[in-house]
Amino acid sequence: MTAPAGIVWLASFPKSGNTWFRIFLANLTAGDSGPADINNLDERGGIASSRQEFEAATLLDSSLLSHDDIDELRPGVYAAMAAAANEQRWIKAHDAYTTLPGGEPLLGRNVASAAVYLVRDPRDVAVSLAHHNSTGIDEAIKFMNAADGALSWSGRGLARQLRQKLTGWSGHVTSWLDQTDVPVHMLRYEDLKTSPVEGFAGALQFAGRPATTADIERAVRNADFNELRRQESEKGFGERTSRTAPFFRSGHSGGWRQTLTAAQADALEQCHGAVMQRLGYLITP
Amino acid sequence: MPSYFIGGLRVASDFPLPGAIPQTCESAAADVSIRHGSVPMALNGASESGPTWEMAGETFLLRGPRLARFLITAGRAIVVEKEPGVTDHDAAAFVLGSAFGILLHQRGALVLHASAVARDGRTLVVCGASGAGKSTLAAALCRAGFAFVTDDICVIKPDASQRPMALPDGRRLKLWKESIDRLDLAPLCGEAVRESFEKYYIDPVDARAESLPLAAIYVLREARPPLEAGIQPLALPDALRTLDCEAYRPGLRAKIGHKPEMLASAAAMLGHAKMFLLVRPRGFEHLEETVAKLRAHWEALDR
Numbered sequence: 001m002t003a004p005a006g007i008v009w010l011a012s013f014p015k016s017g018n019t020w021f022r023i024f025l026a027n028l029t030a031g032d033s034g035p036a037d038i039n040n041l042d043e044r045g046g047i048a049s050s051r052q053e054f055e056a057a058t059l060l061d062s063s064l065l066s067h068d069d070i071d072e073l074r075p076g077v078y079a080a081m082a083a084a085a086n087e088q089r090w091i092k093a094h095d096a097y098t099t100l101p102g103g104e105p106l107l108g109r110n111v112a113s114a115a116v117y118l119v120r121d122p123r124d125v126a127v128s129l130a131h132h133n134s135t136g137i138d139e140a141i142k143f144m145n146a147a148d149g150a151l152s153w154s155g156r157g158l159a160r161q162l163r164q165k166l167t168g169w170s171g172h173v174t175s176w177l178d179q180t181d182v183p184v185h186m187l188r189y190e191d192l193k194t195s196p197v198e199g200f201a202g203a204l205q206f207a208g209r210p211a212t213t214a215d216i217e218r219a220v221r222n223a224d225f226n227e228l229r230r231q232e233s234e235k236g237f238g239e240r241t242s243r244t245a246p247f248f249r250s251g252h253s254g255g256w257r258q259t260l261t262a263a264q265a266d267a268l269e270q271c272h273g274a275v276m277q278r279l280g281y282l283i284t285p
Numbered sequence: 286m287p288s289y290f291i292g293g294l295r296v297a298s299d300f301p302l303p304g305a306i307p308q309t310c311e312s313a314a315a316d317v318s319i320r321h322g323s324v325p326m327a328l329n330g331a332s333e334s335g336p337t338w339e340m341a342g343e344t345f346l347l348r349g350p351r352l353a354r355f356l357i358t359a360g361r362a363i364v365v366e367k368e369p370g371v372t373d374h375d376a377a378a379f380v381l382g383s384a385f386g387i388l389l390h391q392r393g394a395l396v397l398h399a400s401a402v403a404r405d406g407r408t409l410v411v412c413g414a415s416g417a418g419k420s421t422l423a424a425a426l427c428r429a430g431f432a433f434v435t436d437d438i439c440v441i442k443p444d445a446s447q448r449p450m451a452l453p454d455g456r457r458l459k460l461w462k463e464s465i466d467r468l469d470l471a472p473l474c475g476e477a478v479r480e481s482f483e484k485y486y487i488d489p490v491d492a493r494a495e496s497l498p499l500a501a502i503y504v505l506r507e508a509r510p511p512l513e514a515g516i517q518p519l520a521l522p523d524a525l526r527t528l529d530c531e532a533y534r535p536g537l538r539a540k541i542g543h544k545p546e547m548l549a550s551a552a553a554m555l556g557h558a559k560m561f562l563l564v565r566p567r568g569f570e571h572l573e574e575t576v577a578k579l580r581a582h583w584e585a586l587d588r
Contacts, residue, residue: 039511058337061382069350076336158416236510
């Protein structure tokens with residue numbers, strides 16, 4: 001039995017466990033030849049915002065198209081990718097689930113068979129994001145609270161990836177969880193840390209990808225944070241952006257308690273309280 | 286009618302192409318004609334298609350959003366139908382890029398997504414994806430004494446003795462404002478490639494008008510794990526595989542049906558020109574160092 005061919009979106013706000021999930025998938029594929037090399041992941045489904053894939057599919061020079069014109073074409077690009085996929089392809093996406101002015105979803109209609117949505121306590125995301133981008137925490141919070149926040153949007157030079165609208169942390173979460181086009185499986189980072197085997201198994205089952213418990217256990221061991229940190233300290237990690245902070249830092253949940261000031265935690269809770277409550281990150285008194 | 290020399294071909298266009306340098310001598314018989322005309326929304330009997338294009342035999346239809354449709358036929362003609370309100374200037378940017386790239390594939394040319402410069406009668410080619418830094422590096426090499434050959438699309442063709450030659454190109458260099466500022470190229474900066482985009486045409490100071498033998502191809506990569514900064518030769522199988530990925534719009538030539546010939550001409554080319562992986566840190570602060578290393582490497586190449 002093999003997984004059905006086609007696209008599965010692996011969606012999340014940045015710094016919410018997406019890379020960890022992809023490394024788990026690479027280790028699942030590697031089987032007993034793991035641990036997979038974090039700089040040479042076989043299970044590279046790619047990212048939805050890849051400029052190169054966009055140009056290969058449209059034949060157009062993306063540097064001469066506006067972000068909005070590019071977005072108009074993106075549904076067609078994913079439809080072509082889905083039609084060409086001869087196996088199951090997990091594609092990372094940091095884009096919020098948005099629709100174009102004409103009503104078509106940015107990520108296309110009937111393109112993906114499933115989506116796995118990873119979510120993490122926004123207070124931990126803020127700490128991780130600040131390290132990743134080498135900014136202060138206030139700046140990270142401002143970005144998470146901005147309803148018009150996006151990645152790779154700058155008009156100066158050419159960003160490596162296509163623009164990804166994030167719509168703020170709450171907007172991102174609700175855009176994915178409340179859309180009805182793609183069946184979505186929500187996975188909390190905190191639960192994945194506590195019970196990785198159950199967490200990954202649930203996501204695989206949802207996407208129809210067969211795997212034995214022993215296979216999953218081995219892949220979880222090989223994608224353990226200690227192993228990832230060991231590899232990064234030895235050889236570095238190609239997806240790291242910060243010059244100072246390692247990519248695989250602590251991976252802890254709840255670390256924000258030692259890092260955020262009361263005012264910073266409050267700024268996030270004020271902005272995202274409703275969604276945090278919905279996900280169990282805020283206990284109502 | 287303005288005429289140009291692009292990718293080794295004589296081109297006549299019924300509207301100006303600001304990205305190319307007009308030729309003074311009007312050639313009697315052009316290899317390629319470019320004109321306004323009506324272009325269908327779709328092709329009958331298309332054998333291949335993508336989100337923005339269709340192909341039927343020797344005819345290729347390309348659609349640019351809120352821009353124009355381009356009908357590219359048999360490696361000889363490009364017909365352009367603009368959307369209402371689109372300027373010739375904006376349409377021309379895509380004529381010289383994507384549409385001409387497709388036309389070159391139709392002619393069976395070996396087309397690389399690359400910029401090229403020349404020195405001492407030999408061509409140095411820099412391949413890389415969009416945004417990799419090809420044009421900026423080419424501009425920096427020109428500042429360091431190389432002559433400009435081509436930007437973004439590089440056509441390679443064997444001469445009578447089967448030596449691979451980089452064909453001269455009458456297109457202008459295109460650079461983002463940031464690169465122009467960093468390289469002090471403001472005096473050579475022309476008009477924007479597209480209105481409201483911060484990418485501009487740059488006039489070459491010294492451009493080559495003759496075909497020059499290809500000496501080396503450098504594939505531009507960023508130094509991040511697992512790649513370490515340096516210049517490494519690529520062995521033939523790796524070079525062939527890499528060359529396939531570095532083609533202009535990879536995958537297109539397989540669809541157009543020239544893949545076997547291309548493989549043969551790529552292999553023949555690698556018999557003459559060496560191929561290297563050029564891994565360097567990104568950022569303008571490292572550009573001078575990259576140019577110095579590349580220049581030293583280039584000068585040490587066997588003749």
